[in-house]
Amino acid sequence: MTDAADTSDALGPLARRVRRSLNGDHPGQTGTMLPPLVDHHVHLQLTDPDAAVARGVAAVVDLGADPGAIATIARTEGLPHVRYAGAFLTAPGGYPAGRSWAPAGSVRELRLVGEGAGEGAGDAALEHRALAGPIEAAVDEQHRFGASVVKVALNASAGPVFDRPTLDAVLAAARSRGLPVAAHAEGAGMAALAIEAGVDVLVHASFTERLDDALVAAAVAGGQAWISTLAIHVRDDAAAAEIAIDNLRRFHAAGGRVLYGTDLGNGDLSPGVNPHEIAALVRAGLAPSAVIAALADPWPERTADWTDAGVATFVPDPAPAGAALAEPEAFAAWLATARIVPTEELEPR
Template identity: 55%
Template sequence: MSHDPDALRELLGADAALCHRAITGEHGVSLPPFTDHHVHLHLIDESGLAAGGIAGVVDLGGDPVALARRGNHSIPRVAYAGAFLTAVGGYPLGRSWAPAEIAREIADASTHPGVAGGAGTAVDEQASFGASVIKAALNSAAGPVLDAQALAAIVEVARERGLPVVAHAEGDGMPQLALDAGVDGFAHTPFTEFVGRTFTAHAVAAGQVWISTLAIHRADAESAEYARVNLAGFAAAGGRVLYGTDLGNGEQPVGVNPEEVAALDRAGIRGAALISTLADPWPLADPPSGVCTFVPGPPPTGLDEVAEWLRGATVVPTEELIHDDH
């Protein structure tokens, strides 16, 4: 395969490398292992994730007991939030896809441990079951939402435990409520309003992460445009964008989602920046070990080819790959 390794790294990032598989002889490009930063494992068949290029996932709403019991010694590597923390009667309670085990109702803004219905108690429970992130639900379109005091208490206790907090912020004013409370990011790029430059600047300065989930709006042009513009502004201002699909929400491919990748590309997150959103190990410090994401065939030669090229991604053991560019 003839290709300039330096040009490839400029296009796809410093870790991109021409290589071939020792067993099959198949040539392609190795990339850091990809993570889908927003999935719901109880709603999907995870067995196809690795074949589709995804080596790690972040479950953002599931039964903490079941998640803790599964162990984490295989691919995909799983980090998780445990249950949604929500207001009494709030989202996602009552949804057909949301068994009672995946939500905790916050009735008290107390940060003290052991308070029934307390914010601190709920955070402590998720932490005790091995959560790496905490998920707060703020969906004013679907019922009551956590007030500022309860949300601030969640953030305070999570911070004491060394855990970031992400918010599902849906409805007028919900992104601002989350930002004011100090949440560390959004489980979905804000999609119910344009957040504007001031909001975006504050989010970037706060070090927030925004998980993309752009493709879930394919049937709602208004939400899709809100999300695209908001994410484009956040990325352009230096914000940390994470690839995520909300896998389990509607019909989606298990693996790298071409629609999500294309939507990120349309939002101006292209080439090496696009690979970065996929390869970021958040909320963990290190990527999944012993594997990489491999894309067989000729490498892309320009930015316009990268999104479609990623359709062929799969996960392979690192030891199986022999680099061709040394």
């Protein structure tokens, strides 16, 4: 077998050897065709998506925005294709309420299930409780604005969080409208809360504490998916990166569904297919074929129809071969040269 044949096998069933047609740009150039690629965690109100599209990302999932604003952005013609959560749902006074980066109208503080008038609470807590709205109405609002997923913030490191009955009520309200729930879990016990309650997706591979193997197994058994967002930790906090990569390694090894996502909009990140995210996924034990599957996963939809509108991903040769394929930086550098091209411009080889 040639190196090229070895490489196609390692890239998995979603990859095909192609040549660019004589009619388009770069006629005759050889490379690899992949499905349209998805960044499953972005904030379009905090970033310009054009740069990401120019560098190979065809579809994105916005996980926290003003629902009216993101619905308008998503209706815009052209790439990227957008699915979205709408607002962050959180406890009264909970993350990210009051954060300077949080766009106006992007947070809904919800009344906790069974909460009384707030006896014994301080002035600030009382003020937040007065603003808090009912769960059903908040979920219904996101649904009416066209959300494909409901986002909850469970950040015990930065304020109050939902208790289990309230999280259960949010899950029930979302499911009755056919929507999955995705959680930002941060701080002691928050991943466990989300996993035990049956939250569908963690929007960050857990990065604040090591999850024990039994909890990781419960996440896998429950069909939970984890969005990677490893590059933000590699950039900001080596200890958090190590924890997240270790958790994700064991989740993937146990059969967990990994979704590629960067949290684009969170500070300075390389737009498009992010080589730091890819290299960290390889370090977490994902083979090239698994990295490609994480990039092409149609979540939050069941099928890839929404990402697939006459475009494909083209990654030019030379693809790394042999030992270089398992080398995180070499594979990441190659994959980050991905570009979006019209499918009709690619011919099988």
